[in-house]
Amino acid sequence: MEERWHEVAQAYADANQLFGDIVKVTPSSKVVGDMALMMVSQDLTKSDVLDPTRDISFPDSVVDMMRGSLGQPPGGWPEGIQKKVLKGEVPITVVPGSLLADIDLFGGHEKLEKELGFDLSDAQFASHLMYPKVFRDFMAAQDKYGPTSILPTPVYFYGLQSEEEIYITLEAGKTMVLRCLAIGDTDEDGFRTVFFELNGQPRRIKVPDRTHGAATARVRAKAEIGNVTHIGAPLPGVISALPVAAGQAIKAGDVLLSIEAMKMETAIHADRDGVIERVDIKIGDQIDAKDLLIVLKG
Numbered sequence: 001m002e003e004r005w006h007e008v009a010q011a012y013a014d015a016n017q018l019f020g021d022i023v024k025v026t027p028s029s030k031v032v033g034d035m036a037l038m039m040v041s042q043d044l045t046k047s048d049v050l051d052p053t054r055d056i057s058f059p060d061s062v063v064d065m066m067r068g069s070l071g072q073p074p075g076g077w078p079e080g081i082q083k084k085v086l087k088g089e090v091p092i093t094v095v096p097g098s099l100l101a102d103i104d105l106f107g108g109h110e111k112l113e114k115e116l117g118f119d120l121s122d123a124q125f126a127s128h129l130m131y132p133k134v135f136r137d138f139m140a141a142q143d144k145y146g147p148t149s150i151l152p153t154p155v156y157f158y159g160l161q162s163e164e165e166i167y168i169t170l171e172a173g174k175t176m177v178l179r180c181l182a183i184g185d186t187d188e189d190g191f192r193t194v195f196f197e198l199n200g201q202p203r204r205i206k207v208p209d210r211t212h213g214a215a216t217a218r219v220r221a222k223a224e225i226g227n228v229t230h231i232g233a234p235l236p237g238v239i240s241a242l243p244v245a246a247g248q249a250i251k252a253g254d255v256l257l258s259i260e261a262m263k264m265e266t267a268i269h270a271d272r273d274g275v276i277e278r279v280d281i282k283i284g285d286q287i288d289a290k291d292l293l294i295v296l297k298g
Contacts, residue, residue: 001040001262008036011035014039019031019078020077022073023073038059041236041262041289042056044056050084057268058085058266061265062085066081066085068094069092070096071096072093087269112128150168159180160178160180160196162180162181162183166179177200179197180195190209192207192208220287220288229296231270232293233289234266237287238259238284239257239260240260241257242281242283243255244279249273250273250274251273252272255269259287268293280294
């Protein structure tokens with residue numbers, strides 16, 4: 001949404017006021033940012049957010065903050081926004097850390113190593129304790145793509161350009177020379193062929209063109225406005241969790257799915273009791289705003 005930066009900046013100020021003009025440090029500053037991005041992506045104003053008749057799926061970080069997981073500002077959170085975000089859930093009002101169970105540092109370290117199947121440094125274990133989901137996502141990416149942390153930062157984010165060459169040191173005395181020769185056009189399946197040299201040997205590989213989501217996006221039916229059996233996407237992103245299936249009975253407030261977008265996760269809750277008739281998405285699918293995701297029985 002970089003072309004909508006001025007809207008994002010205004011929404012950041014609006015979101016900050018919705019939360020009571022809070023002190024913005026990590027992670028509270030990110031929560032305000034998540035809320036601002038959600039408001040812009042869904043074209044919501046402050047009055048829309050506070051409208052008690054309008055159902056809104058808030059980013060998980062906002063729900064977590066309103067729940068009291070980051071603590072509370074003097075006087076507590078604004079009642080209107082907290083009540084709407086929590087959807088009936090009772091917030092905590094004590095110091096969040098007082099609710100945490102004691103941790104067996106040595107036993108927990110050993111248990112996680114056995115679960116993952118490799119030795120962990122103290123720093124890695126500490127990362128898991130503080131950010132378990134982020135840590136597991138990171139390790140999954142490392143398992144799929146290899147030790148990406150050894151890549152130069154610009155290459156990691158933007159890739160190699162034609163005729164560009166880099167040296168990659170895997171370990172002491174072991175360096176690879178990687179040279180990009182050419183990048184082909186996007187084919188009908190959304191892939192591009194990359195021609196390169198690895199230590200002087202010519203190779204090629206087909207990779208998805210994610211520039212416009214060509215390899216992962218497909219045309220989907222849109223949720224019908226006013227159709228209460230249609231569950232549509234409130235924003236574009238990737239399906240990160242899908243705990244329901246066709247034929248399953250659900251109750252109002254149940255989590256139907258989660259969407260990951262712009263470094264934030266948004267859980268979509270059921271607004272009424274019902275039975276799922278059809279699920280049109282799976283984990284990992286790229287979706288666009290207003291795409292039809294789930295259909296309930298009428």
